[in-house]
Amino acid sequence: MSETQAPQPIMAEIKTHNRISKVWLIPFLALAIASWMVIDTYVNRGPSITITFETAEGLVAGKTRVKTLEVDIGFVKDVRLQGNGVIAHIQLDQQVADMLTEDANFWVVKPRIGSGGISGLGTLMSGSYIEFVPGNSSELSTSYIGLEQEPITAFGVPGTRLDLVSEQGNSLSIGEPVLYRGFEVGRVEKSTFDIENRRVHYQIFVKSPYSELLTENTYFWNSSGVDFNATTQGIKVNVGSLESIISGGVTFDVPIDLPLGNAINTARPHILYPDADSVYERRQYQAKEFIVMFEDSIRGLDVGAPVEYRGIRVGTVAKIDSTLTMNSLASNEQRIPVLIKFEPARLGLPDEQSSVDLISQYFDKWTGQGLRATLKSGSLLTGSLFVDLDYYTLDTQDEAETYQSWPVMPSMAGSLAQIEEKVFDILDKFSSMPIEVTVDNINEMLASANKTMIGLNEAVTDVKALINAQETQAIPESVNKTLSQLSKTLESYNHQAPVYGELEQSLSQFQQLMRDIQPLIKELNNKPNALIFKGQMDEDPQPKGK
Structure with missing residues (x-):
């Protein structure tokens, strides 16, 4: 049996990777986005400004907004104490960077009640905010002093501003009306006291088109609302509007003895006279x-x-x-x-x-x-x-x-001195009079007058005795008896008395007798011897026809 060859071990191939894992792209991407946002925020960030106020009432860091024309343009970043007031650091949007002129105005909008009415009621629900109104200057600024009161005239209203000077410091208040012949044409915007000259300066604003009424011969006076004037022609009382009666105001016009003149000079201050009569009495003339x-x-x-x-x-x-x-x-x-x-x-x-x-x-x-x-x-x-x-x-x-x-x-010498001189002349003449002779004459006159009074008293006594005599006292009783008899006599001739009836019967019988003797009288008229020779009476004539 042949030997089986052992399998050759498989060697793992190890490869080295030089690429970064794609997982790491996520943090790099986040970092890039964050960097871009930071750069964009920095580049597009609006300007930061500071505003100084007397108090921090209505200002909350991170919450109080800055608005213009009801558009949100920034917020309050921080509020800190500075001196006798507070300083607010404001972050604004880039869109208003070109509007931050040196004459721009900032104030805190909150509920207020003043002579100009009630304002800021909307902040009861939304909270206070800072209102921004751009100015007209070409110079920019980043530091401002905030207004403690809302401006009387809204931004952008066309018209004319004037400076009035008065010696009386309590004559006008901010917000009071400016009148032309009783019609309101503007408002008092500002009042400041000039310590050096000890005078009060008032800034007034007259709206367009009424600003065209202002000419070089225009005069200004304080109108209290009720003008009482007693002259030789009677008493005149001029009553202004209800607002001017309560708070007063400024009235302007051109005096009737002056032409209208050219446009008014707004660069110089104008005198504020205490009343209309002072315009004629205290006006500056060539003299x-x-x-x-x-x-x-x-x-x-x-x-x-x-x-x-x-x-x-x-x-x-x-x-x-x-x-x-x-x-x-x-x-x-x-x-x-x-x-x-x-x-x-x-x-x-x-x-x-x-x-x-x-x-x-x-x-x-x-x-x-x-x-x-x-x-x-x-x-x-x-x-x-x-x-x-x-x-x-x-x-x-x-x-x-x-x-x-x-x-x-x-x-x-004046009339008073002349009167005094005449009084002294009279006293001198009186002192030069013969006093002793005059006193003797006066005593004689008094003695004569005393005798006259005594005689008059005696006459009065005689008159009283005559009045108290019995004969004098009996006169009224006799007169009363005579009047009583006369009254009885007159009553006997009353139509209801017997004498009046008998008299009326006698008159009736007399009238009947007169009617009976009428024929006899007629016969005697025709034949006067009718009472001696009685004869036939003539027949009455008979009419005969022709």
């Missing part, structure tokens, strides 16, 4: 300045008091200060200098320098004809004074003089 030297007390004369000519305002008191008074005291001057402005525009002349020059030309002529300045009482209740100009008949003419660089307008 000629004079000094008036008063010998009277100027108590009650204030800066801004009117200068009038026979009831027509022609100027304003410009200055009463210690400098002028000190100079007059230093020069042993007993008169008090007051600076006044003569404003030709109030007389209907153009508000130009040529009108001022015209006043200067006629000044010497007017004073030579007797034009003088006096102090008169403007109100007995308040004791206020004003300067009155008028012509007077003078015995002597005052010489022209100047005080420092101003011409001096001659003056006279």
Whole structure:
């Protein structure tokens, strides 16, 4: 038997693989996607900005959204304390990167109640959010100061913004209306206090097309809603809208004595007058300045008091200060200098320098004809004074003089001083009267009057005695008896009395007698001797035919 050959062992072929397993593609793919997302997020990430607020009310990191026109454009990443306020770090979308101008505005929208109404009620359900309104500047910014109040005027509304200046700080509030002849055309947007000049600045907005009403001759005044004015023609009460009555507002118009003029200059501030009358009384005119030297007390004369000519305002008191008074005291001057402005525009002349020059030309002529300045009482209740100009008949003419660089307008004692002088004259005359002789005459008159009163008392006593006499007391009783008898006599002639019946029967018998004697009277008329010669009566005539 042959030997069986053992099978040859099969050797495993070992091959070395140099490729990476496909399983590892998954993490590499995930890493690539993540890297792409990171790069895309970084490249397309919007800008980050910071906004400073006074408080963090309504701000929650990671939750509070940023919106514009109700479109979500970002969120609050972080809120931190900074100084006296808080700073919010905001992440915005790339789509608003070009809208982040330096004059853009941010504020927190939440429920508010103010003069402009109720706003932010929708946030009661959705929560507060930050509203973003782009500006008009070309410069971009990443740091902003948030507004504490919602802007009065919505973004993009066409119109005109103006700056008003007032000396009174409590006259207007944000959101109050801007009116033109009672019609609302805008709102007060902002109020700030100028510490250096101690004045209040108000920013107002007038909507288009009403902004075309604003011209260079437009004046602004505070309207309280109710204007009460008592004049010689009666009492006038002007009532504005209900809103202006409650909160007030700003009214503007062009005075009737001025043309409309060109477009208004929005670069300079405009004066906010306290009321409509102040527009005419305190308006700045081209003026000629004079000094008036008063010998009277100027108590009650204030800066801004009117200068009038026979009831027509022609100027304003410009200055009463210690400098002028000190100079007059230093020069042993007993008169008090007051600076006044003569404003030709109030007389209907153009508000130009040529009108001022015209006043200067006629000044010497007017004073030579007797034009003088006096102090008169403007109100007995308040004791206020004003300067009155008028012509007077003078015995002597005052010489022209100047005080420092101003011409001096001659003056006279005012009406109050004249009254005081007359009172003193009366007292002087009274003191110069012969008092002793006058007293003796008065005593004689009193003695004579006393005698007269005694005689009058005696006469009154006699009259009382006459009235109390028995004969006088019996007169009324006798009169009463006479009246009673007369009444009885009149009653006897009543139609129901017997006398009245007998009288009526006698009248009837008399009438029957008259009817019976009618034939006799007729016969006697025909034949007067019928009572003596009795004869036949003539037959009645008979008619006969032809």
